[in-house]
Amino acid sequence: MDFVNAIILLLNYIFIPALTYGSQLALGAIFVTLIYGILRFANFATGDMMSFGTMATILFTWYFQSLGVSLGVLPTALLAIPFGIIFMILYMLLIDKFVFKYYRHQKSPPVQFAMVSIGVMFVTQAVVRIIIGPGDRRFFDGEKFIIKARQFKEMTGLNEGLALKSTQVITIFVTIVLVSLLFWFLNRTKTGKSMKAYSDNEDLALLSGIDPKKIVLVTWVIAGILATIGGALYGLDKSFKPFTYFNNMLPIFAAAIVGGIGNPFGAFLGGYVIAFSEILLTYAYKKFFMYILPESMEPNSLVQLLSTDYKFAVSFSILVIVLIYRPSGIFKGKVL
Amino acid sequence: MRKNLNVIAAYSIMMVLILMVGIFQSWNIALSIFNLCLISAVMTMGANIQWGYAGLINFGIMGYTALGGLAAVLISVDPVQEAWRAGGFDILMSLWLIVVMVLVIRFILKRFEKSKIRTYSIAAIIISGILLIRFSAEPGIEAIEAVDPAKTGFLGGFGLPIIFSWIVGALFAGGLAFIVGKVALGLRADYLAIATLLISEIVIAIIKHEDWLTRGVKNVIGLKRPAPYEVDLQTTDWFIKLVEKFNAGKLSVIENLADRQAALNQLVIEGSSVFVKLCYSGLFLVVVIILLILTQKALYSPWGRMMRAIRDNEEAANAMGKNVVKQHLLIFILGSAIVGIAGAMLVTQDGLFTPGSYRPMRYTFLIWVMVIVGGSGNNFGAILGGFVVWFLWIEAAPISLFLINFFTAGIPETNAFKAHLIESVPYFRFLLMGLGLLFIMRYRPKGILPEKIEIK
Numbered sequence: 001m002d003f004v005n006a007i008i009l010l011l012n013y014i015f016i017p018a019l020t021y022g023s024q025l026a027l028g029a030i031f032v033t034l035i036y037g038i039l040r041f042a043n044f045a046t047g048d049m050m051s052f053g054t055m056a057t058i059l060f061t062w063y064f065q066s067l068g069v070s071l072g073v074l075p076t077a078l079l080a081i082p083f084g085i086i087f088m089i090l091y092m093l094l095i096d097k098f099v100f101k102y103y104r105h106q107k108s109p110p111v112q113f114a115m116v117s118i119g120v121m122f123v124t125q126a127v128v129r130i131i132i133g134p135g136d137r138r139f140f141d142g143e144k145f146i147i148k149a150r151q152f153k154e155m156t157g158l159n160e161g162l163a164l165k166s167t168q169v170i171t172i173f174v175t176i177v178l179v180s181l182l183f184w185f186l187n188r189t190k191t192g193k194s195m196k197a198y199s200d201n202e203d204l205a206l207l208s209g210i211d212p213k214k215i216v217l218v219t220w221v222i223a224g225i226l227a228t229i230g231g232a233l234y235g236l237d238k239s240f241k242p243f244t245y246f247n248n249m250l251p252i253f254a255a256a257i258v259g260g261i262g263n264p265f266g267a268f269l270g271g272y273v274i275a276f277s278e279i280l281l282t283y284a285y286k287k288f289f290m291y292i293l294p295e296s297m298e299p300n301s302l303v304q305l306l307s308t309d310y311k312f313a314v315s316f317s318i319l320v321i322v323l324i325y326r327p328s329g330i331f332k333g334k335v336l
Numbered sequence: 337m338r339k340n341l342n343v344i345a346a347y348s349i350m351m352v353l354i355l356m357v358g359i360f361q362s363w364n365i366a367l368s369i370f371n372l373c374l375i376s377a378v379m380t381m382g383a384n385i386q387w388g389y390a391g392l393i394n395f396g397i398m399g400y401t402a403l404g405g406l407a408a409v410l411i412s413v414d415p416v417q418e419a420w421r422a423g424g425f426d427i428l429m430s431l432w433l434i435v436v437m438v439l440v441i442r443f444i445l446k447r448f449e450k451s452k453i454r455t456y457s458i459a460a461i462i463i464s465g466i467l468l469i470r471f472s473a474e475p476g477i478e479a480i481e482a483v484d485p486a487k488t489g490f491l492g493g494f495g496l497p498i499i500f501s502w503i504v505g506a507l508f509a510g511g512l513a514f515i516v517g518k519v520a521l522g523l524r525a526d527y528l529a530i531a532t533l534l535i536s537e538i539v540i541a542i543i544k545h546e547d548w549l550t551r552g553v554k555n556v557i558g559l560k561r562p563a564p565y566e567v568d569l570q571t572t573d574w575f576i577k578l579v580e581k582f583n584a585g586k587l588s589v590i591e592n593l594a595d596r597q598a599a600l601n602q603l604v605i606e607g608s609s610v611f612v613k614l615c616y617s618g619l620f621l622v623v624v625i626i627l628l629i630l631t632q633k634a635l636y637s638p639w640g641r642m643m644r645a646i647r648d649n650e651e652a653a654n655a656m657g658k659n660v661v662k663q664h665l666l667i668f669i670l671g672s673a674i675v676g677i678a679g680a681m682l683v684t685q686d687g688l689f690t691p692g693s694y695r696p697m698r699y700t701f702l703i704w705v706m707v708i709v710g711g712s713g714n715n716f717g718a719i720l721g722g723f724v725v726w727f728l729w730i731e732a733a734p735i736s737l738f739l740i741n742f743f744t745a746g747i748p749e750t751n752a753f754k755a756h757l758i759e760s761v762p763y764f765r766f767l768l769m770g771l772g773l774l775f776i777m778r779y780r781p782k783g784i785l786p787e788k789i790e791i792k
Binding site (some may be wrong): 041042099102109110111112114115116118119120121122123124125126127129130133134246250253254257307309310312313316317319320323324327 | 393519520523524525526527529530531533534535537538541542544545697701704705708757759760763764765766767768769770771773774777778781
């Protein structure tokens with residue numbers, strides 16, 4: 001019985017939260033990696049673009065709520081996400097037209113692109129804060145829990161409860177669907193394959209008649225979808241705050257690079273690597289050991305490898321180690 | 337003279353702008369803007385050495401600034417004897433362990449050939465070392481943090497004059513840069529940017545949460561000053577006389593003696609804070625001028641030429657027998673050390689150390705905007721960038737408030753849209769910075785004062 005309790009404990013406090021957080025990071029990381037692989041720059045505006053998409057989603061959620069439209073047990077935000085995506089894509093295309101296009105035609109070095117993306121970061125941050133303000137926003141409605149910890153305890157008669165939030169299930173489900181669709185698109189359709197070709201060797205791709213304008217457009221469209229959904233899921237699960245989104249850029253970058261930048265599947269796995277290592281290393285295992293060890297060996301301390309304050313530092317350290325020993329990422333592979 | 341005309345013109349405009357703030361807003365605001373402009377100028381000089389001279393991208397400026405600030409705390413605060421007695425021994429033991437660990441790793445690296453076993457054994461040493469250090473330091477840390485946590489709860493510093501911290505801050509930052517450079521400088525430009533950004537976040541995380549060293553988010557307040565205190569000045573005879581002399585005309589108009597005394601008191605209070613700020617301005621100006629002379633000398637020396645050669649064509653410079661790796665490391669350390677000085681200056685001026693306030697927007701990206709806008713590779717440009725961008729950063733809110741009021745003059749105050757705009761005035765500074773950066777990068781990619789190299 002104690003053993004089952006220990007497993008439930010780990011599931012509740014490590015596995016499910018890490019899986020959720022990892023899914024949110026994975027979507028962002030694929031966004032970073034796509035931009036890097038096809039447009040060839042590190043996009044420092046990643047976090048703020050995600051917050052823009054989320055902001056649009058929140059505004060539509062409020063609008064629908066004011067109309068009285070809702071999805072019942074599901075959050076209204078799910079209905080608003082498609083509209084958020086449209087706004088996000090429009091904003092990205094606008095920025096591409098007025099900012100990035102020029103440098104693409106100039107064939108500027110990646111560093112210059114990165115600098116320009118910092119300008120975009122500042123502007124986007126300002127736009128988001130001017131429109132919705134810098135404060136914390138919660139836009140979740142509908143049923144909060146699928147299983148409550150107490151219900152679970154009553155159902156199974158165990159000491160440990162397993163709480164399952166609906167946002168967690170939604171996040172994981174949506175991520176799986178979206179990522180499978182994306183990989184199907186990249187590997188099976190003609191446009192997807194031409195994107196891969198473009199990322200692999202630009203000159204050869206152009207020679208074989210691939211239209212670079214279309215590739216760039218499709219890239220931004222996919223990026224907009226990923227950014228909005230990733231951002232909205234994070235906002236639903238936790239809360240929306242522009243500053244948090246800006247900060248999330250860092251673990252997202254870490255995930256993308258750990259997975260091998262330019263490689264979407266690597267980025268997908270990288271998100272989970274970062275999420276799991278953050279949570280595994282900062283979780284206090286005291287209770288876990290209390291269940292599995294005999295009473296005489298129970299630990300006195302918290303059995304915590306690192307204090308939770310260092311959550312971010314964990315992912316950054318992993319990234320730095322990976323950068324030094326395997327600059328092309330753990331899941332080395334072809335680009336895109 | 338003629339070729340420097342644009343430099344002189346740009347600086348004159350900047351000075352006039354600051355003077356205008358002094359005349360229209362207040363001299364206090366003008367001087368605090370000026371002082372922070374000077375500190376920003378030091379930071380941009382550091383970043384400019386790395387980016388403009390050598391083409392190294394360093395997004396870790398925040399980390400070096402914070403280390404400089406930490407130096408200010410460690411130098412100036414009096415040691416907390418009780419905390420040292422409580423946990424000093426454990427901390428020293430852990431430091432000793434770290435030194436031993438590093439020496440062992442160095443020994444292994446030197447002694448054995450590169451192999452998988454070597455890598456794994458080093459990893460094992462590091463992990464077991466960290467666990468051991470945690471184990472040995474834990475009781476000490478707890479004991480130190482328990483010593484009067486509301487006031488101290490940390491080891492304190494050396495109780496020296498805070499000015500020394502400017503040098504120590506440079507050493508701290510340079511030391512960190514040495515480690516970071518050894519580790520990360522081989523990376524491609526954009527990877528280097530991300531790696532340095534993340535490392536600076538780790539540094540901030542450590543400063544924020546190691547309370548025994550820095551008091552963490554509880555902040556350290558009331559640091560010693562290199563300048564006199566306002567309260568003391570207000571009771572000093574010569575200062576009151578000085579204020580009286582300056583404002584003789586204004587005071588003589590007032591007939592009533594009591595009124596005149598009250599007015600004088602008011603003037604003394606205002607004057608004292610202006611005077612203190614002027615003291616800081618003097619100190620900062622000395623630093624800026626010394627650094628400017630040194631960096632200019634370096635830029636036009638054979639060493640500067642070599643750096644530019646490395647920046648413009650690494651392979652060619654390498655083929656000419658220049659040690660690119662070593663020079664990159666050197667310049668990375670130098671630039672970061674200058675940023676460290678700026679960090680210490682900043683904490684000196686504020687008189688408090690708030691680890692929670694170190695955020696990448698303000699301390700990394702804004703500095704980069706300054707370098708790019710001012711003109712990378714040109715020291716005068718970088719300093720000007722520091723001035724212009726900081727000035728706009730502070731004045732953006734009043735300017736945009738004025739513009740909003742101007743354009744929405746016809747709309748009543750109660751209008752929701754107008755009220756919302758006015759409420760979000762503080763965020764227009766981000767917009768201004770972003771647009772400024774984008775426009776400069778597009779239409780004047782070399783900055784306001786571009787790099788000009790003359791071979792004499």
